[in-house]
Amino acid sequence: MGVKLIKLSTLYFLLGAALGYGMSISHDYALAPVHVHINLLGWTALTLAGIVYYLFPSAESSRLGKWHFWLHNIGLPIMMGSLALLIVTQNEALGAGTAIGASLVMISVVLFTINVWKNIKPKS
Template sequence: MKASSLSFQAAVLIVIAGMAWGLQMAISQDHSAHPAHAHLNLLGWVSLFLFGLYYRRHPALERDRRAHVQVWSWLVGTVVMAIGVGLVHTGTVSAEPLAAGGSFIVFASMLLFAWLLFQTERAGASARPAAAPAE
């Protein structure tokens, strides 16, 4: 599967879960897990979809193993982080390592994305075609 397709499909599944979580918070009038809901949606929907758009615009990355590792690690890190933060904010303080572990995974994943992006942007700049010769 292309990195962008994986990103788009995972992002839309995550936002369905994130919106359901938001509705559950609103209906129960218990907003204590809101930081987890916020990060699940912003990392799992907005950021992941943005990665997908970038990969879709840069076809050379679509089948690059590093892009797949980046998307999967972001996905796993986001879910682990959201579960950990959600548990901590609802009273299970022992879930702190999950929140921390997930956070470091998404941070590492963002460093990988930064590497891919810088490499792609610099290659694009040097590969720009020379100006067409005058007629």
């Protein structure tokens, strides 16, 4: 799972960089919040989580790790897609999708934190 997270994070990195590139070319920075969150929660957070899981197999193989993986990777696209559409269309109803996705990501971060504290121990 650690390797899968690292590989998935590169897709978020590519998407975030492409979005930033597009904003720079067009001089339209309306989607800057999407760009930042894709890079932080997609590229950076998932890369670091992948490294943690790779280095600590007990955390990787735990149920908490699996729930973290799925909730994060379901919630982030929902959150970012909804936020992007909300910004572009100004349709406030899309705020619900943003909130749902953000809630899933937040739950995944809580589970990751519990997992690290529970399953990562110093070498004896």
